Amino acid sequence: MPVAAPVLYAASARVAAWIGSFTLLPCLFAVGFLWMFTAIVAARTTDYYRAMDTPPSFRHMDPMDLQRVLVDYLEAHDAGPDTVLVLGDCVAFGHGVTTPFPSMLSFPGYRVLNVSMQSFRYDLMLVVIQEALNRGVKHVIVQLHPFEDYRAEAAQWRHLRAQRTSQQDDDVAGVDVLPATELVADARANWPVIALAIKEGTDRFYDYSEHLPTGTLSSWLRYRVLSAWPLYRNRFAFDDWSGLKLSYYTERTHRQDSYVATLPDSQQQQIFADQAPFFARFAIADRDAYVDSMTRYSGPARAAAVLQSAGADALFVMAPTFVDKIDAHTALHSDDLAFASDTMRRIVTARGFAYIDYLRDPELDAEMVHFDNLTAKGQQLLGRKLALDLVRASFPRAAEISSTR
Amino acid sequence: MKILRAAIVGLLLAIVIAGLALAPGVISSRVDFVYALF
Numbered sequence: 051m052p053v054a055a056p057v058l059y060a061a062s063a064r065v066a067a068w069i070g071s072f073t074l075l076p077c078l079f080a081v082g083f084l085w086m087f088t089a090i091v092a093a094r095t096t097d098y099y100r101a102m103d104t105p106p107s108f109r110h111m112d113p114m115d116l117q118r119v120l121v122d123y124l125e126a127h128d129a130g131p132d133t134v135l136v137l138g139d140c141v142a143f144g145h146g147v148t149t150p151f152p153s154m155l156s157f158p159g160y161r162v163l164n165v166s167m168q169s170f171r172y173d174l175m176l177v178v179i180q181e182a183l184n185r186g187v188k189h190v191i192v193q194l195h196p197f198e199d200y201r202a203e204a205a206q207w208r209h210l211r212a213q214r215t216s217q218q219d220d221d222v223a224g225v226d227v228l229p230a231t232e233l234v235a236d237a238r239a240n241w242p243v244i245a246l247a248i249k250e251g252t253d254r255f256y257d258y259s260e261h262l263p264t265g266t267l268s269s270w271l272r273y274r275v276l277s278a279w280p281l282y283r284n285r286f287a288f289d290d291w292s293g294l295k296l297s298y299y300t301e302r303t304h305r306q307d308s309y310v311a312t313l314p315d316s317q318q319q320q321i322f323a324d325q326a327p328f329f330a331r332f333a334i335a336d337r338d339a340y341v342d343s344m345t346r347y348s349g350p351a352r353a354a355a356v357l358q359s360a361g362a363d364a365l366f367v368m369a370p371t372f373v374d375k376i377d378a379h380t381a382l383h384s385d386d387l388a389f390a391s392d393t394m395r396r397i398v399t400a401r402g403f404a405y406i407d408y409l410r411d412p413e414l415d416a417e418m419v420h421f422d423n424l425t426a427k428g429q430q431l432l433g434r435k436l437a438l439d440l441v442r443a444s445f446p447r448a449a450e451i452s453s454t455r
Numbered sequence: 456m457k458i459l460r461a462a463i464v465g466l467l468l469a470i471v472i473a474g475l476a477l478a479p480g481v482i483s484s485r486v487d488f489v490y491a492l493f
Contacts, residue, residue: 075458079465080472087473282476289477 084281091288092280098291099126104153105143106287107302108167114272115283117241120165120178122284127163130186134160134446137175138193140422141369142166146309147426152191154433157446160189171244172349176237176356183360189446190357190364194350195422196371196390196409199331200340204347210240224346230359233352242273307426309419321420322379329380334389344393351397358401363447366398367436368407370414370428371421404443408432 099106099122111119129135136142136152143166144150152164165178179190208222214236215222225233276282286299295301313321322329334340345351350366357364368391377384387409395405408414414435417428424432 073461075461076464076468079462080468081465083466083469084472087469091477276476279476281473285477 088279088281091284094291095122095280095284095287096126098287099123103164104148104150104305105164105166106290107299109143109169110297110299110302111286112272112283114242115277116174117177118277118283120174121181122280123165124163124178124182124185127161129163129182131188132160133182133187134162134189134191135179135182135187136162136164136166136191136193137170137178138166138191138367138369139170139195140168141195141424141429141432142193143168143170144305144429145423146307146419147424147429148305148307149426149429149433151424151429151433151436154430155191155437155440157440160446166193171241172352173237173241173244175349176234176352177241179353179356180234180237183356183362188362190362191367191445192350192353192364193367193369194394195369196387196394197332197421198344198348198390200334200343200348202331203349204343206244207236207240207347210243211236214239225348225351225355226346230356233356237352309423309425310427312417312419312425318375318420319379322375326380329376329382332386332390333381333383334386337389340389341393345397348394348397350394354398354401354403357403363445364403365440365443365445366394366403366405368394368405368409369422370408370411370418370424370432372415372418373410374415375418376421404445406436406439406443408435411435 105123108116108119108123127133134155134157136155138152142150142152142164144153145168150164150166152162152166155162175192182190205219208219211217211222212219228236286297289295289297290300290303312318354364354366371387373384373387376382376387391407391409395407398405413431414424414428417425417431419425419428
């Protein structure tokens with residue numbers, strides 16, 4: 051040991067001197083090499099996304115990167131006038147199945163691009179819709195669900211907007227007053243706040259007054275700086291295409307038909323009992339207040355407003371759920387769900403868009419895995435039904451088809 | 456020689472930085488060491 055010490059000291063002194071001759075040049079080389087690595091990773095990730103016909107598990111990436119990653123995905127697929135964009139949550143994503151229902155849709159002269167993810171929040175969805183519209187996308191299918199925590203959602207949206215515009219929460223205007231540009235600007239400002247809260251919180255639905263974070267150095271660095279660097283934001287895609295395949299994102303992206311059978315009744319009822327407070331959020335206490343809140347502040351209302359403003363051809367699809375089981379085992383009633391769907395129908399059709407409702411389809415109800423997912427067979431059924439119903443709804447609009455040829 | 460040494464040092468530095476940037480995606484999508492830093 052006493053002998054080794056001076057030898058080590060001498061060796062480390064030489065290494066230190068070597069490193070100490072650091073000048074600008076090594077740093078410039080490092081920047082050059084990083085630029086090259088970034089270009090390689092970005093190009094390889096574009097090829098990786100382009101090869102996909104079902105969406106990767108966006109939900110299991112870092113929420114901070116999601117806006118840019120979703121735009122990367124649109125770019126990789128050359129989303130444009132010849133694209134029918136499908137946006138939705140677990141159902142349209144195909145949680146637990148290999149082939150979700152959007153994969154079964156086809157329109158002559160169009161490509162179907164499914165950009166869905168579990169728990170797709172409407173603010174982020176609105177940003178993606180605008181990015182797609184900017185790229186010339188004209189045809190959009192939005193999958194809805196009837197479960198809106200409408201009081202918290204509206205309160206949160208008003209609160210965030212009030213903070214930005216220095217107003218009182220109660221004075222904040224809604225979709226009926228605000229132009230589409232304001233709605234999109236709000237969505238761009240809101241979605242990181244909400245994504246950050248979801249990431250840090252333990253509950254998907256949260257009390258907005260408690261969990262909304264103030265701006266932090268951490269969030270600024272992650273959203274503004276690191277996320278803008280393609281090498282960093284493509285780290286999940288890298289894990290998959292590099293062959294390492296170690297992350298949870300990769301595991302969820304490689305699909306398999308795990309939802310083959312519905313849950314046994316006893317297990318489903320246990321889940322209902324455990325999640326009673328969750329379902330209670332969606333109960334409609336006051337129908338007039340519900341209609342007012344949904345019409346003025348809800349995600350679907352904002353999406354419909356922006357799509358109408360852009361002259362897009364949109365169609366809204368209400369996903370199925372097992373209404374009778376929910377009615378029997380939770381605080382929610384079947385007429386609450388029917389009223390929710392009917393309200394969204396009126397909001398959407400008032401903008402001139404079609405609305406297709408699968409809420410109370412017995413064949414699909416029988417294929418529900420918990421309240422918000424379908425079995426593989428259920429997805430195929432939904433795909434077949436929707437393909438037929440889209441023809442009847444004349445989607446995509448015939449006038450648009452002829453104009454793109 | 457100086458340029459070659461600078462290039463090697465730069466390459467090593469770039470590999471380390473790129474590795475740090477890519478590592479969180481590989482480790483897990485639920486653990487991001489960048490969060491731990493701030």
